[in-house]
Amino acid sequence: MNVLPGFRRASRIASLEISEIVQLTEHAAALRAEGRDVIALSTGEPDFPTPAHVIQAAHAAALAGKTRYPATAGTPELRDAIAQRNGVTRAEVIVSTGAKQVLANAMLASLDEGDEVIVPAPYWTSYSDIVAMAGGTPVVVPCSMAQSFKITPASLRAAITPKTRWIMLNSPSNPSGAIYSAGEQRALADVLAKHPHVLILVDEIYEHLSYVPFSSFKSAAPELAERILIVNGVSKAYSMTGWRIGWGVGPAAMIRAMGAVQGQVTSGACSVSQAAALAALQGDESLLESRRETLHARRDKVVAALNAVPGIRCPTPDGAFYVFPDVTGAMQRGGYANDADFCAGLLDRAGLAIVPGRAFGLPGHVRLSFAYSEAELDAGLSRIAEILKGN
Numbered sequence: 001m002n003v004l005p006g007f008r009r010a011s012r013i014a015s016l017e018i019s020e021i022v023q024l025t026e027h028a029a030a031l032r033a034e035g036r037d038v039i040a041l042s043t044g045e046p047d048f049p050t051p052a053h054v055i056q057a058a059h060a061a062a063l064a065g066k067t068r069y070p071a072t073a074g075t076p077e078l079r080d081a082i083a084q085r086n087g088v089t090r091a092e093v094i095v096s097t098g099a100k101q102v103l104a105n106a107m108l109a110s111l112d113e114g115d116e117v118i119v120p121a122p123y124w125t126s127y128s129d130i131v132a133m134a135g136g137t138p139v140v141v142p143c144s145m146a147q148s149f150k151i152t153p154a155s156l157r158a159a160i161t162p163k164t165r166w167i168m169l170n171s172p173s174n175p176s177g178a179i180y181s182a183g184e185q186r187a188l189a190d191v192l193a194k195h196p197h198v199l200i201l202v203d204e205i206y207e208h209l210s211y212v213p214f215s216s217f218k219s220a221a222p223e224l225a226e227r228i229l230i231v232n233g234v235s236k237a238y239s240m241t242g243w244r245i246g247w248g249v250g251p252a253a254m255i256r257a258m259g260a261v262q263g264q265v266t267s268g269a270c271s272v273s274q275a276a277a278l279a280a281l282q283g284d285e286s287l288l289e290s291r292r293e294t295l296h297a298r299r300d301k302v303v304a305a306l307n308a309v310p311g312i313r314c315p316t317p318d319g320a321f322y323v324f325p326d327v328t329g330a331m332q333r334g335g336y337a338n339d340a341d342f343c344a345g346l347l348d349r350a351g352l353a354i355v356p357g358r359a360f361g362l363p364g365h366v367r368l369s370f371a372y373s374e375a376e377l378d379a380g381l382s383r384i385a386e387i388l389k390g391n
């Protein structure tokens with residue numbers, strides 16, 4: 001959309017639009033502001049508050065004068081705390097303005113025009129946009145519900161070409177909640193071992209929100225360490241989405257290049273937020289366990305309620321706080337042409353905002369977040385049941 005006279009979009013971002021999740025959530029908020037009764041189960045954000053000790057640490061840091069430009073790659077204390085957790089050195093860690101910036105840094109630092117990035121679908125919406133923005137070509141590999149939304153060694157092998165630069169793995173996954181077991185990771189690693197030109201991005205931001213045992217890709221494939229970038233952060237586990245702190249752990253040369261990019265875009269991440277993130281990592285983590293239990297109970301309730309609706313098939317996610325049911329039956333029964341129409345219909349007729357699967361590269365599904373209060377979940381679920389029961 002070229003709206004200003006004289007303005008022309010760069011070809012790299014010719015088709016880049018504001019994320020469908022953001023558009024939908026903003027639309028729901030606008031309807032609510034008009035007085036409509038709208039429930040949004042669309043955002044990937046825990047409803048819990050940031051722990052008090054984290055906020056206190058930020059306050060103390062600001063009062064102590066930690067208000068100046070921090071080092072570009074992160075404060076030494078936070079980088080060391082992350083390094084220690086990951087069994088690496090400080091030079092192998094970069095702190096950024098959210099995990100999202102880690103992804104952008106990595107792509108900007110490594111992609112040449114036309115380089116390919118394998119993105120198993122369903123994927124978090126930003127993956128393909130960030131790749132395209134950096135001049136790369138996302139190679140989307142559909143992973144159906146029948147294969148638990150996970151890429152198989154055979155389809156990975158088939159997607160690799162001489163131009164492949166990265167594969168992006170996300171476990172636990174947004175939007176499917178899928179978690180790769182150590183065995184599945186090992187099988188993918190065996191394929192990747194034969195293609196040394198492929199780098200491996202492993203987004204583990206939902207690590208602490210696993211309802212089955214979680215295993216990090218790097219521990220299943222230590223021999224690939226020189227090619228692995230781990231992405232993680234405090235947003236999801238510690239309810240710190242607004243503080244904007246994420247990090248990357250990878251080979252020093254890669255981290256240095258990402259730091260060079262970051263230095264020209266944002267400089268170091270917010271100094272006060274870094275002090276807060278350090279307190280989160282060093283503080284009492286028992287809260288993580290109790291919050292996970294709460295989410296676990298919500299998950300079971302949401303899965304059961306959705307499976308009771310005719311035309312919806314909802315697998316149980318192993319991690320994160322989303323369900324990604326197949327709604328093709330419900331779409332057909334209701335006369336909706338596709339998942340986007342289905343979601344538009346739910347918003348219009350039932351005042352419920354959820355995200356169509358096409359935003360995640362896998363149409364025919366929808367994503368609901370269960371990081372909402374029991375009351376909102378109950379209301380949202382009964383609206384779906386109500387509107388679909390007559391169809």
Ligand code: PMP
Pocket residue numbers: 044097098099100101124170173174203205233234235241244245246
């Ligand atoms: N990766 C995944 C899979 C996510 O779902 C998100 C947030 N929706 C991010 C990264 C980005 O998180 P952050 O808030 O740290 O930028």
